[in-house]
Amino acid sequence: MATTTATETKTLVNYRVEDGIAVIELNDPPANTYTYEMNRQLDECILKARMDNDVYVLLLTGAGDKFFSAGANIKMLASVDPTFKYYFCLHANEMLLRLEHTPKLVIAAINGHCVGGGLEIAMSADLRIARRDSGKIGLPEINLGVLPGTGGTQRLSRMVGKSKAIELMVTGNTFTFEEAKDMGIVNDIYERDGFMQNVMEYARQFTPPNKAAKAVGNIKRSVQSGWEIPMESALAIERELQQRLFASEDAKEGLAAYVDKRPATFQAK
Numbered sequence: 001m002a003t004t005t006a007t008e009t010k011t012l013v014n015y016r017v018e019d020g021i022a023v024i025e026l027n028d029p030p031a032n033t034y035t036y037e038m039n040r041q042l043d044e045c046i047l048k049a050r051m052d053n054d055v056y057v058l059l060l061t062g063a064g065d066k067f068f069s070a071g072a073n074i075k076m077l078a079s080v081d082p083t084f085k086y087y088f089c090l091h092a093n094e095m096l097l098r099l100e101h102t103p104k105l106v107i108a109a110i111n112g113h114c115v116g117g118g119l120e121i122a123m124s125a126d127l128r129i130a131r132r133d134s135g136k137i138g139l140p141e142i143n144l145g146v147l148p149g150t151g152g153t154q155r156l157s158r159m160v161g162k163s164k165a166i167e168l169m170v171t172g173n174t175f176t177f178e179e180a181k182d183m184g185i186v187n188d189i190y191e192r193d194g195f196m197q198n199v200m201e202y203a204r205q206f207t208p209p210n211k212a213a214k215a216v217g218n219i220k221r222s223v224q225s226g227w228e229i230p231m232e233s234a235l236a237i238e239r240e241l242q243q244r245l246f247a248s249e250d251a252k253e254g255l256a257a258y259v260d261k262r263p264a265t266f267q268a269k
Contacts, residue, residue, distance in 0.1 A: 012038040014063065015045045020056040020207035021200065022049035026121075029064035033073040034117060036088055043095045050102045056213040056268060057203045058102065060125055061109040061196065062118075067135070068108070071116025074144070092117070092150040096124040101224055103217035105206050109199040110134075110186070115174055116141055120148060123155040123185070126220060129202065130177035130186045131195045137185065138174035158227075159184055212250035213268040218242075 012035075014025040024045045026032040034042070049055045062068040072092075077085060099106060108125035113135030120139075122128050130137070139148040139156065147153055148169060157165035160183050168175075180186040190198050206216050218241040226234030245251050249269040257264035 011041070013041040013045050015048065017049075017052065017055055018200070019204055020054060020213075021059050021203050022052065022055045022057070023059045023061070023200075024049065025061050025063050026069050027063040029062075029067070031067045031070040031113075032062040032064070032118070033070050034092075034121075035073045035076050036091070039088075039092055039095055043091075043098070046095065046099050046102065050098075050104065053268075056104060056207040056216070058099075058104055058106045058125075059109055059199065059203055060106065060121065061111055061199075065112060065134070067112040067118070068110045068114040069118025069121060070113060071118045071120070072150075089149045092120075096121065096151055100124045101221075103221050104213075105203075105216050105220060107199065107203055109196060110137070110177070111195060113137070115139070116148070117150055117152075119185075120150045120152045120155070123159065124151065128186045129199050130180065130189050132177065132189050132191050134177070134192060136174035137177060137180045138172070139169050140172040140174060142170055142172040156185075208268045209265040212245075212248070212254060212264075212266040214248055214250060215245055218245055 010028075012026070012028055014023075014027045016023050022045070024042070026034065026038065026042070028034075028038060046058070049058050072088075077088075080088075105127070106125040108122040108128045110122055110128060110130040111134060112131070114122055114130075114137045116139060119137055139152045141148045141152070148156070153165070153169065156168065159165075160168070164183065177186055177189050181189055205211060207213060222234075222238045222241050225237050250266045253266060254264045
């Protein structure tokens with residue numbers, strides 16, 4: 001469970017580790033809207049998973065079966081001054097950047113409606129799997145007179161292109177998970193029955209002994225770090241990470257297993 005203080009009377013983010021997977025659950029149903037307190041707890045869970053050598057994958061989801069997250073708590077935002085709003089968005093941006101640059105695979109299990117800041121959280125994950133016929137997805141902040149201010153304008157445009165992203169955000173329309181998959185926002189859609197069990201099974205393939213966890217993490221690091229820098233600099237990052245992997249026990253095991261024509265058994269070493 002996330003650590004709480006005297007002023008945080010409720011655990012707003014559930015945390016558990018199962019089979020090398022840190023399951024991080026936004027816990028304020030039905031809508032799982034987030035406040036500053038929830039963001040603090042989510043940040044703590046992200047850091048906890050990042051520093052745990054027995055965690056190889058982070059899995060984000062929402063409590064209940066109606067919402068992954070409806071984004072920021074609008075009543076909270078309406079009741080605070082502009083300065084607090086600014087720092088609230090700043091902290092959320094810093095938190096999602098930490099999640100995005102954590103050198104471990106992050107999967108968002110979208111189990112219900114995923115709108116506004118909820119989609120901004122999901123877009124900071126590496127992979128997104130949605131539950132069929134469980135809700136809508138989109139960035140409707142325009143209807144509140146604001147923009148998607150915790151990375152939405154930047155991450156969505158990088159996923160779907162500038163023109164399509166602008167269209168989706170200025171109309172404020174929400175759309176189905178199938179439409180999101182067609183646009184590349186969602187990677188896959190799983191059936192409603194057994195959704196979380198199937199997502200967990202999917203996540204386990206990226207943990208030892210099935211995959212070399214360091215290689216998975218370094219693939220992510222190479223893509224994230226190299227995405228927006230010149231190609232020569234990005235290739236230098238790639239070479240450096242590859243050199244580190246060549247020195248790992250898992251690389252030795254993977255190469256030996258290939259030569260021996262047997263399945264590799266990885267140990268995240």
